[in-house]
Amino acid sequence: MIEEEAVVAGVEAGGRVWVEKPRRSACGSCAQPCGTAGIAEWFGQTTARLAVLSPSDLELRVGDRVVVGITEEALVMGSLGAYLLPLLGLLVGAVLGKTLAVGLAGFPADAAAAVGGFAGLGGTIAFLRQARVLSRRELQPVVLRKIS
Structure with a gap:
């Protein structure tokens, strides 16, 4: 299971939740100047919004921090x-x-x-x-x- 932290941006009926997470550059872990880091800096940090499924036993509200997971398959x-x-x-x-x-x-x-x-x-x-x-x-x- 691959896990990431996100923030709840909206809650819908039927167990669907909208989450937002800031997008990160593909790199940025080193201090070397490169094209990828330059492009990411030029575009700025944007957020990704994604609809995910939520178990019925979790009561979520907008602004809650959650862990979202997806299987390797x-x-x-x-x-x-x-x-x-x-x-x-x-x-x-x-x-x-x-x-x-x-x-x-x-x-x-x-x-x-x-x-x-x-x-x-x-x-x-x-x-x-x-x-x-x-x-x-x-x-x-x-x-x-x-x-x-």
């Missing part, structure tokens, strides 16, 4: 859905587009590969949205406990 599934599957759709679409263009005389293969790649990417994203693979309850982040 959910993190891996989210990464696959957000990065790997769309990339595979793009590559498969590009290869199919180029293969079809070779069969059609006079059609530019690079243009067909680009069109096929975009079609594969769009099709994969549409499939993920329609199938709601990442919306399963067991893959959602949850409030683990309230910090007193």
